Amino acid sequence: MRTVLLVEDSHTQRECLSQQLTWSGWDVIPACDGMDALEKLQGSCPDVVLLDVVMPRLDGYRACRLIKSNPETQNIPVIFLTGKEQNLAVYEGIKHAEAYVSKPWRSQELLETIKWVIVYARSKPKVNSDAAWFRHFLLNLKLIEIYLHSPGKRETHGLQILRLYEAAMKALDQTLVLNPRHLRARRYRDGVRHQYQQFRQELEQIHSCQLCYYYHGQDGINCAVHPAGPVSKWCPDWKLD
Incomplete structure (x- = not known):
């Protein structure tokens, strides 16, 4: 099945896009920000990355540059998801990505953009130097x-x-x-x-919570994994809708 890495910090928009892509035959790997996306890329090789621009921890521009500079991921096509007010600023970042789609997106436009960037990416040479x-x-x-x-x-x-x-x-x-x-x-x-x-x-x-071994809410909501603690996605004290 074709796979898309969907990087969007808005839970609502991420779920909405996931549903639309799933209905269109795509297997969706969700990520909540740029750092989460880079970690997901270590264990998968999606056909395309849909990347929001404004996100906590690591924004879309920097995440895209890291994806494109890495010889292991450089040929994975990236499509920016941008708000109308970001379209002028995106021209600086577009040189690192293949395309961008404005929010609110139209499903047909998004699917057509995904198709042509994948075809384009197949023609690009790989550089492993x-x-x-x-x-x-x-x-x-x-x-x-x-x-x-x-x-x-x-x-x-x-x-x-x-x-x-x-x-x-x-x-x-x-x-x-x-x-x-x-x-x-x-x-x-x-x-x-x-x-x-x-x-x-x-x-x-750093003194971590003695119950779950997480520490300090890094964005005011989600606690960060303490290096000396167990690895899991979210602090069990928080319930995310």
Whole structure:
């Protein structure tokens, strides 16, 4: 079955789109924001990504750049879902995606756009080089620096920063597999691993709930998974409609 990764922070719009796509024969993988989308991509290879622009944790533009800079996901077509007021701003981001569809969307327009971007993506060459992986590393590193300089970096962005560090280290490893003599990658490798371990230790000092081992509502509603705690999607103390 054809698969679409649907990235939309609005529960109502996500459910509505999911129903429409399911009725049209698509298998839908839902994601609530850019970080969730990147995690879902690690375990799946959808035919297309529908990506909202304004989202918490990681917006659509940055998520799209990370998808397109990663040699493993670069040829998955991306369609932005934009509000009318975002259509002018989207021209800057469209260079990283294949298309965009305005909200409120028309089902036929959306389905036709999905069809042609998939055909277009099949004709694009794949680039799996040390240079491509190193560019992906630098993009992750830049985003890490943005989060690290934001207020409440540990409490509000801790898990995102860890995930970005892990993606950055994977990109460095791939760079060196393809080119063991890549000087810049070799220089970065030990330093980035040390920063990752140091940041992880800082997070482990945060006092988490003794009941569920989650900590601080990262968007005022959802608690973040504590690095030392069990892994699950949502804190069991919260019920999301």
